[in-house]
Amino acid sequence: MSQIQSSEPAPLDKLRHSCAHVMAQAVQELFSGTKITIGPAIENGFYYDFDSPHRFSVDDLAKIEKRMLEIVKGNHEFKRFELTKEESRTYWAQRQEPYKVEILEGLEGPVVSHYTHDTFTDLCRGGHSENTRDIRHFKLLSVAGAYWRGDEKNSMLQRIYGTAWFSKAELDAYLTQLEEAKKRDHRKLGQELDLFSIQDEAGPGLIFWHPKGGLVRKIMEDWLRAELLRRGYHLVFTPHVMQLKLWETSGHTGFYAENMFSPIEIEKTKYQLKPMNCPGHILIYKSALRSYRELPLRLAELGTVYRYEKSGVVHGLLRVRGFTQDDAHIFCRPDQIESEAAACIDFAKAALKKFGFEKFKVELSTWDPLTPKNYAGAAQDWARAEGALVNTLNRLGIPFVRMVGEAAFYGPKIDVKLVDAIGRAWQLTTVQFDFNLPQRFGLEYVGADGQRQQPLMVHRALWGSIERFFGILIEHYAGAFPFWLAPVQMKILTINSELASYAQEAAHSLKERGLRVEVNDGADTLGAKIRNATLQKVPVLAVVGKREKEALSLALRLRGGQDLGAIKNSEIPAKLQELLGSDWN
């Protein structure tokens, strides 16, 4: 059932929602005492939430599917009928479906619609297939917990997820896609390619960057630092622990406490591990009397922060407890706010595009005027800040979704989200407007008229965090990093042991010319060496045999299979540059 959908759902959504009804029927038949709640169509499928004395396991799914197939083959029509709310309440109360009774409370209008097929009826706004025979190609996927009405204060229901399609081909394609997504899971690839690890002995959500992952990170950071300097930022470094009272001034102990590690006490003074970089940059701003001529002052830091995340939410590189933000704080005059916000968005586009991302979703997160106590600052400041961000987005012609109540405690923000290989959306870029911290810290600059003024602040991170962005990159490229980003760009493989010294010499000379080259001169056969290097997704394989040695060359093969034949060592960089184009650097 779904009472919150718009009037006419898409045909595929109708099919999926109908499939959810059929599943609910099967579940209620097979597991007595099961109460139904809601079961909408979702992207790629559907779910239904049940309250049941039975604990559903993956093994139950096959049983439920079998019964569903029988129901579907019964060629039952989906029939709509209406009851007044009062009639409906009686109906559901008699059937002992308390969740349906509760849903009714929230519905408007004198009558509510119901849908029936075979023996099953649901309170439902509708949008259904005509007949159960339309539902042929479905599969139940998983069982999980879900809070009633999505509120963690409510009881936990059991949710069964499934997928349904018009044709078998579409269903199979979707299931194959799920398999493919699993293969490019960054946690799996991170281990297989020896990029990073998370160690039980060290703690959850804390990342160890291995040599190869560290090298990719170094390349990412080099690109970013160069771009920061080119765009008028200053690079700074600030301490990881600072006195707790600084965080009281900033408001973090009040508004952000539940996300912070506990303070550390030393010599009777409390220190706080930093959850954000802003106060550090503010102290640098305050270290001198600033002139309006210095603004905008853009302070950037690859700043490592630590945040307490609930144990159930840490996830590979994508949700961690210690991470490095590509952070910056821009101190500016009120008349500069829109141009600075626009420059941030331009920078963000460049930073994502460089890594192969073209598509993303933009959200404008605003405060919720109904709960002002969750935010710092006055209503008119929030309105003004929001107006500035809306103007910027409109002027750039960027479509966005407004997210009420999603703002940071100190100001509204523009967020950019990317969708990963498995369809999850992850927040990366954030551009946040802040009129609050400048006030709390008493920031000033001397205006053209010699009067002290208060600057405004823009917080921004482009990749969000290097860990998260790296995780998404691994999945995006399925571990096959483009040549310029690959930790090992070329692997030289010897045919027999007599070629080891020539291979080392060739590697040395290519390294001198800036290529990241490794040699495999071990005892494996050539076939095994090729297989290993291929599994490591090395972009260029270079085979050395007697012929190549005599011609001072290497026989190159690109990832993907393109055979370049033997090329003289001295000509290799130029040849690769020519072939690889934008992947070269």
Added chain:
RNA sequence: GCUGGGAUAGCUCAGUGGUAGAGCACUUCCAUGGUAAGGAAGGGGUCGUGAGUUCAAUCCUCACUCCCAGCUCCA
């Protein structure tokens, strides 16, 4: 944090109330091979941690830690 499922060699996993096994990886030896796994031998595990039941626990019970799926929350 919540619901459910897990934790056995570096990795992927099998297995049993009488203290363990495979494949890959690793080491050594043989082989010197031309584009996705050459052959042989060997080393390696307090079976996540701590209690309990038992003559005996990797296996059964409980607690904890961590991991996985989802929910809630977030960069």
